[in-house]
Amino acid sequence: MTVLRLVLGDQLNRCHSWFAENRADVVYVFMEVRQETDYVLHHAQKILAIFSAMRQFAEELKLAGHRVDYCRIGDADNCHNFPANLDRLIAHYQATGLQWQQPDEWRLDRQLYEYASSLPIPAKALDSEHFFTARDEAQRLFQGKSRWLMESFYRTMRVKHGVLLEGQGKPVGGLWNYDAENRKAWPGIPPQPPDRRPTHDCRNLWEEIQTAGVRSFGNPQAGALRWPVNRAEALAQLNDFIEYSLPYFGQFQDAISTQAPRLFHSLLSFALNVKLLSPQEVVAAAETAYRAGKAPLAAIEGFIRQILGWREYVRGVYWAKMPDYAGSNYFQAVRPLPTWYWTGKTNMRCLAFAIGQSLDMAYAHHIQRLMLTGNFALLAGIDPQALHEWYLGIYIDAFEWVELPNTLGMSQFADGGFMATKPYVSTAAYIDRMGDSCRACRYDRKARIGERACPFNSLYWDFYLRHASLLERNPRIGMAYRQLAKMTEVELNGIQTQAEYCLGRMDEL
Ligand SMILES: Cc1cc2nc3c(=O)[nH]c(=O)nc-3n(C[C@H](O)[C@H](O)[C@H](O)COP(=O)(O)OP(=O)(O)OC[C@H]3O[C@@H](n4cnc5c(N)ncnc54)[C@H](O)[C@@H]3O)c2cc1C
Numbered sequence: 001m002t003v004l005r006l007v008l009g010d011q012l013n014r015c016h017s018w019f020a021e022n023r024a025d026v027v028y029v030f031m032e033v034r035q036e037t038d039y040v041l042h043h044a045q046k047i048l049a050i051f052s053a054m055r056q057f058a059e060e061l062k063l064a065g066h067r068v069d070y071c072r073i074g075d076a077d078n079c080h081n082f083p084a085n086l087d088r089l090i091a092h093y094q095a096t097g098l099q100w101q102q103p104d105e106w107r108l109d110r111q112l113y114e115y116a117s118s119l120p121i122p123a124k125a126l127d128s129e130h131f132f133t134a135r136d137e138a139q140r141l142f143q144g145k146s147r148w149l150m151e152s153f154y155r156t157m158r159v160k161h162g163v164l165l166e167g168q169g170k171p172v173g174g175l176w177n178y179d180a181e182n183r184k185a186w187p188g189i190p191p192q193p194p195d196r197r198p199t200h201d202c203r204n205l206w207e208e209i210q211t212a213g214v215r216s217f218g219n220p221q222a223g224a225l226r227w228p229v230n231r232a233e234a235l236a237q238l239n240d241f242i243e244y245s246l247p248y249f250g251q252f253q254d255a256i257s258t259q260a261p262r263l264f265h266s267l268l269s270f271a272l273n274v275k276l277l278s279p280q281e282v283v284a285a286a287e288t289a290y291r292a293g294k295a296p297l298a299a300i301e302g303f304i305r306q307i308l309g310w311r312e313y314v315r316g317v318y319w320a321k322m323p324d325y326a327g328s329n330y331f332q333a334v335r336p337l338p339t340w341y342w343t344g345k346t347n348m349r350c351l352a353f354a355i356g357q358s359l360d361m362a363y364a365h366h367i368q369r370l371m372l373t374g375n376f377a378l379l380a381g382i383d384p385q386a387l388h389e390w391y392l393g394i395y396i397d398a399f400e401w402v403e404l405p406n407t408l409g410m411s412q413f414a415d416g417g418f419m420a421t422k423p424y425v426s427t428a429a430y431i432d433r434m435g436d437s438c439r440a441c442r443y444d445r446k447a448r449i450g451e452r453a454c455p456f457n458s459l460y461w462d463f464y465l466r467h468a469s470l471l472e473r474n475p476r477i478g479m480a481y482r483q484l485a486k487m488t489e490v491e492l493n494g495i496q497t498q499a500e501y502c503l504g505r506m507d508e509l
Pocket residue numbers: 264265266267268269270272273303306307310311312314364365366367369370374391392395397398399402403404406407410411
């Protein structure tokens with residue numbers, strides 16, 4: 001009697017009840033497959049980090065006495081997709097059962113269910129025991145609502161899980177949300193926290209990946225990969241974040257800097273998304289830091305909101321709305337992605353820096369994603385599907401369940417405002433206020449028109465003009481339309497001509 005338990009590359013949860021006991025009749029199976037490396041073009045570090053973490057996890061299981069069957073990317077008998085490899089393993093072990101943990105991606109969920117339903121042996125999916133919420137919990141909470149407000153979801157979660165509460169279900173400090181205190185630009189002080197992330201030599205693995213013919217982009221950093229690939233490293237990174245960055249996380253959460261790629265962000269998304277860390281322990285560590293007086297409430301609340309609020313909420317949106325959500329395109333945007341999204345070679349200094357950093361580190365923080373690459377794409381009418389594939393490929397933490405709602409819903413308003421109350425767009429003024437890239441930029445942050453005018457400016461107003469029929473009744477955007485109403489015909493024509501000029505030579509911007 002042998003039961004196969006499939007462990008996916010983003011299910012490296014050592015605390016899962018599967019691993020609580022050693023069972024001689026269970027074989028844990030891991031697969032490095034082209035199906036997963038190739039569904040979009042991935043950043044090299046993403047492939048390296050996932051495979052490294054999978055290999056270390058499998059080794060740890062073996063050391064703990066579990067039976068493991070690991071299929072490497074270069075193995076001759078690797079069929080490079082889950083069903084064919086599972087067929088092979090079921091035959092090899094004469095398996096009497098198959099189990100897997102519920103995948104977080106719709107695509108894999110379907111594939112494994114369909115595969116399992118064709119099997120002659122019992123097969124079942126179990127909970128991944130990772131999230132605060134069940135897949136359908138947000139849907140149940142928002143039953144019948146046409147808009148899902150994250151803030152109300154977040155408050156419900158705070159109460160349900162007893163996080164940052166005092167008295168009878170009241171928020172500590174009296175407020176649920178301290179966002180108003182979290183919008184400062186970073187003046188260079190305090191300095192960035194020390195980067196004590198581990199360094200891994202992955203050159204052999206990189207060789208295997210390349211020999212197998214896997215395509216990728218971005219800097220592999222194979223000799224010095226800086227992502228945590230086991231639980232001990234992930235926990236150390238969490239501790240470092242709490243100690244050095246969390247105290248400043250809130251204030252500078254919305255800042256952008258060419259001097260500091262991460263600012264005070266945690267860099268924990270990879271460890272969380274592959275389940276080396278649990279969201280519960282990360283939230284608990286932040287709350288403990290608050291009770292110990294190690295960081296201000298605004299910082300801690302802001303950080304906890306990202307995990308207990310946003311992360312669980314986007315997962316809820318994903319499971320409620322897939323598969324149709326993937327096709328959302330409210331503005332019917334069709335332009336291809338400018339070529340410099342793949343190279344970072346643009347004269348817009350903010351974007352050159354954010355994209356260059358992403359190619360180098362496979363990481364950009366939230367405001368770089370939302371207010372630089374996302375902002376530009378929305379203003380320029382880029383096809384949201386092309387942009388989604390780009391985000392899904394480039395970031396170390398990109399898994400569709402979390403990337404897709406963030407890209408289509410939050411960043412591109414492609415769902416027509418189901419997630420966001422208004423489109424996240426801005427002129428150069430916002431980018432200048434929150435960052436340090438504009439002053440040395442080839443473009444003039446203050447000009448709307450002319451060869452040197454920052455493209456964000458004309459594209460911003462042109463975006464509102466182009467989409468007036470869809471947006472002008474939105475009360476949260478009233479100000480923009482009131483400003484447009486005050487502009488003269490000549491000004492409006494100038495803006496539109498400038499925007500057309502920018503859109504016509506997008507690759508050269
Ligand atoms: C267009 C776009 C695409 C994105 N794609 C992804 C993605 O593929 N994977 C991903 O994990 N996050 C994604 N995000 C959310 C967010 O940008 C990243 O989680 C964050 O930048 C990761 O860096 P960090 O760990 O330093 O985060 P921190 O700023 O330190 O935040 C702490 C944690 O909170 C969680 N978190 C923060 N914001 C969000 C959010 N909006 N949605 C879900 N979780 C959040 C993450 O787990 C993160 O590690 C995206 C955001 C945008 C605007």
